[in-house]
Amino acid sequence: MSYLDENAIPLSIDLYELTMGASYHALGMDGRATFSLFVRSLPPGRSFLVVAGVEDALRRLENLRFDERALEYIATLPQVRPDFVEYLRSFRFEGDVWAVPEGSIVFPNEPVLEITASIIHGQIAEPVVMNALHYPTLVATKAARCVLAAQGKPLFDFGLRRAPEIDGGLAAARACYLAGFSGTSNVLAGKVYGIPVVGTMAHSFVESFPNERLAFEGFVSTFPHRITLLIDTYDVLMGAQHVVEVSRKFAGTGKQISAVRIDSGDLEALSRQVRKLLDSEGLQDIRIMASGGLDEYEIDRLLRNGAPIDSFGVGTRVVTAEDAPVLDMSYKLVQFDGRPKLKLSEGKRTIVGAKQLWRRIDTTGLYAEDMISGREEQAPDDGEWLPLLRPMMKAGRITESFDLEEARRQHAREVERLPSHLRDIHSVGEYKVTLSSQLQERQRLAEEMIAQEEGLAAKPQR
Structure with missing residues (x-):
């Protein structure tokens, strides 16, 4: 689905389609x-x-039509015959x-x-x-390879900010979901296509508080459910320790931390250390999400090496089809x-x-x-x-x-x-x-x- 002005669609063609069409029309080739x-x-x-x-x-x-505004512009093009502009007035793809x-x-x-x-x-x-x-075919193909690498673990599209325009972000979210991703951060894609929408927090949220623990407490106290905390703003292991402390503070309140996200560093080593810490504190139910520059090769490497990562947020390298962009x-x-x-x-x-x-x-x-x-x-x-x-x-x-x-x-x-x-x-x-x-x-x-x-x-x- 395009969020471009529908009037832009008929003009989103190469000029030679119009020049050839004008010649076909003038020559009676139909x-x-x-x-x-x-x-x-x-x-x-x-x-x-x-x-x-x-x-x-x-x-x-x-829906392809040439409305009056489109026809007025085409009429200004010296390469297009006036009689063909009139032909386009009643054009409907048939x-x-x-x-x-x-x-x-x-x-x-x-x-x-x-x-x-x-x-x-x-x-x-x-x-x-x-x-x-x-x-969309480029992105769906790249996304399908990520799904193969993930061995059944959930993948989420985080690529909107680096996708080519709003329409590109929509197309990428749809293509990723089609290929097996479990959800997207793109709210518009959730509305338009019914794709499950997911979201955690950015480092800016943590940075805006006097310290990380206060940031976590503030987020947990205001977020309704399925809370994921980003723990790599300053130090991953300290962030994980803060998760333990905040989890204890909110125990019995109905506020439960369901996951932590690591967005940088040595994801393999850090995920092992975080998993060990959480398990030692009886928090085996808190899952680990990894993100940050991931593609099928890095996901495959992490899982082959036994990294205890439960899900992945994948963005830039998929929505740009970085290694094969055409x-x-x-x-x-x-x-x-x-x-x-x-x-x-x-x-x-x-x-x-x-x-x-x-x-x-x-x-x-x-x-x-x-x-x-x-x-x-x-x-x-x-x-x-x-x-x-x-x-x-x-x-x-x-x-x-x-x-x-x-x-x-x-x-x-x-x-x-x-x-x-x-x-x-x-x-x-x-x-x-x-x-x-x-x-x-x-x-x-x-x-x-x-x-x-x-x-x-x-x-x-x-």
């Missing part, structure tokens, strides 16, 4: 076209991607969309979303859907007026036609391989294959209902079905993706046709 969105290659260190942002993409398309469900796991060159519409509508949709999918995501014309279309550029060859994505499940219930076929093809007959692309929009109207909780559960089931070598965050696993024999032949014929029409020597398929 045939049906299919565009395919996919990721050419995985970022470094990734074995799979987690798709997020599909719902937002569809809602943007459904295409069909097939997409994989939110939370799906996908691999390189697989169709994530395909649009079939008049070529003008399909062209204008490009930045709308790419912008909706790119960032996807090679593309949106390409693959069919127009009933004819296959493609690029032949070196390293950027595209797969023709409207497609379906099939996934085979082996006898143990794990994912074994994927196959890309023509949209009209039936399931292969050599095992259990699941179709991933679903019709989600018809004639510009959303036909699929969206439930974030169900998408979250579905994503968890997908992760459980991943082979172990793809779940390993420290290595890049290979996964088999092929084209159906029919699609291979269609691709071969299309490449030969284009090469002949353009006077090129036929290029071998890669």
